[in-house]
Amino acid sequence: MGPARPRRAPSPPPELPLLLLVHDQGSAAPMRVLAAARGLCRVVLLCEQGDPELAAGLRSVAGHADIVDLTGLDDESVCRLAAGLSPAGVVTFSERRLRLTALVAAACRLPFHRPETVDALTDKFEQRRILRNGGVQDTRCALVRDPAGLAGALALVGLPAVLKPRFGAGSVDTCLVRSERECGSRLAEFTEGGDPAGQRDFVLEEYLHGDPDGAGHGVGDYVSVESVVVDGEPRTVAVTGKPPLVPPFRETGHILPAPLAPPLAADVIGLEQRAIRALGVWHGVTHTEVKLTPDGPRIIEVNGRLGGHVAEIVQRALGYDLVAAALRGALGLPVAEPRPAPCEPASQRHGRVAFQYMLVPPADARGAVRPAELVEELAGLPGVDLVDVPGTDGRPAHWRAGTAGALGIVYGSADDHTALRALLDQLQVKMAAFWLKPSVEPV
Template sequence: MGGSNPTDHPAPPSSPLTPSPPVLLVVYGRGSATARGVLTAGRRLCTAVFLGDLGDPKVAADLAQLPKSATVVDTAGLTEEQLCDRAAEFGAAGVITFSDHLLRTAAAVAERCGVPFHDRATVEVLVDKFRQREALAAAGVQATACRTVRSAADLGPALAATGLPAVLKPRSGAGSVDTCLVRSATELADRYAEFTEGVASPAVFVLEEYLVSDPTVVGEFWGDYVSVESAIRDGEIRTVAVTGKLPLAPPFRETGYFTPALLPAGLADEVVALEQRALRALGIREGVTHTEIKFTPDGPRLIEVNGRLGGHVSDVLKRSAGTDLLALALRLALGALGAFDPPEPVLALGADCPKVAFQYFISPPADGLAPGSGEVLDGLHHLPGVDLVDARIDPSWRADWRAGTEWLIGTVYGSAPGHPELRATVEGIHRTMADFWS
């Protein structure tokens, strides 16, 4: 049971004079933290045991990069009960996952091991976009028209409820995969047919009202939304940061993050207040959350709440303010913080956050484009504030908006002393990249 992976074994015993570090079960899949990143953040804090489906090539490749001493349990083919029984053998002090589609599994493992995590009811509203909208509306936090679509017959009634334009997306999904804006009934029908054609068991989709943007709030150069990162223990919510965004690429592909966000006076408090009302309405009592909020003519409105660490956030937060959100997530999962005292929230530049750190995603502005010469990317290194260009060019690569945010060839990492300097750097990246895509 658990496969034949040679690393599927308990961690080695510690010296009798040295207390054994607590075991943290990492329910691992494609998500917002790498296996090596987790292992590094957990060094001297815990013994990480990775539970991963080695039948997934990406998961297998990630876990193969771990040192031979790491403990990996192959979960391929295991029932939930078998997986939980296997997990319980480790006497774990905590459970964590960084993957939306594994939240249910992690909740089952945590329940079996008797350690804190989202309970099963909370997980359901975190992974189900329709249920989440229902829960937020029932609690009086935000009413957003949203309908489920199980077949083409549901399209008309759903559109009558949401109006146009509307957003079509999987009921359970992440990273803007198969997510698009529709402006007519014909376009909706075409897109739904595209998503489901030839699929034996099509996913359930939702159609929801489009949240109209107000670009005047932060200015058209910047993204019209932010994310709020929070740490929660036993229902007590502490804000860790508000993360700024660069504008989306069509239809809803993220193009980059920066910390701290650039917000008018008082807006950060308004955004945080909305986020905390949402977390309480959804019953979230443990862990780290990543909540996206959009600026509209009606004020800030919730896009969605995610019950795990946000992708890319930990890096920019650590480089801008020294806050290691990944390590904080591990400590929360272990209950190892002692007194619940996370770092001061990162909301603006100051003594505790002396610079703006950013990630810029090397992703095409439109579909069907191909990457150009690596010499163009070499030019990015000469821009002020650029520290690293991590890219892999495959001439056969083509953009595919259906694959969402992660369909990119690399990332530019850097920092700037302030937001005006960040803007100048991003503009320089745009100029350099103008001739790259063909």
């Protein structure tokens, strides 16, 4: 045997780029982001650590990621702090942190929405103006700040109309109004107490009547389009169908693929892409809600972030990781092309139809809720894989809380859209019966 050759010391692993996650309540929990970031980047969370709404998510990542507390810092201080970390990317999955993330991105010269684009994405009145001026869609719309301005707004918009906050998400304080009296009553209720920051301005806009034949019987008359935007070009990942809304406008989940004929899906995508370009979206993930009307698809709103609960169903149904796509785009890395094409005929698709069904109580719900009873009621239905009903305080949230008032989510799949409609009917019947049970005080 010859002399032993000297062993070369192993090379240290390359340093991963640093990604800032501007964290708040949103569509991707910290642990979900860390899972998508594995082997891709190091994640530093920027957030207000003392916020009780964030406590559980922050505990889950303790020891797995650095957390920088923003409590008490103004925007300029946050931008200086962020720049000092020399990040390679910045991202958020929170509607209310879009503006701060845009400012951080600008200060660090990183890809994200420009501040003026965030204005267009978060201000519902401004968004309607831009879409109208860009020739995308003219939706009658008026800004209302107090009951004194209602007469002029109603003369412009007409009845019925939709009253919603100028800023916000999740259908909070969003309702249909059919008379001037009802509109004034709702506006007074929603603005009680005032808001010196001006964030309680409301928008009154024309009600878009749905086409029951658009998606077919048993499902909602609207869809959402999930896209990844790279250098100003939207790449459509999915057209997502919906179960029927719970009044007034509370979303109850997602269906993938959506039960749309390919020509209608193509029209929906074409409208969504024109809207994204008109609003100046250049980078990131978007979630665009589109109403199916007798006159064709119409934009409800364009959101400049991942939709709530969307990443799970897209990955389950299509195998596409929207969270990872958002991280790669933020880092300036290539983003995977979505497959299959959302306009592909249903006969050429393979696999089951995936769904999420959110357990949203009716507006007049008063009875106490026992999670174990709900799980028992629903878990035995064919096609149901999981009923997730976290512990509650026993009382359903008021309808003004919007989709945040859901008690839990049912996850599952069906062989096709016909079978899915039958399953959704069973879920709705069981939930209706559940709420008719005698009220029981929580133990």
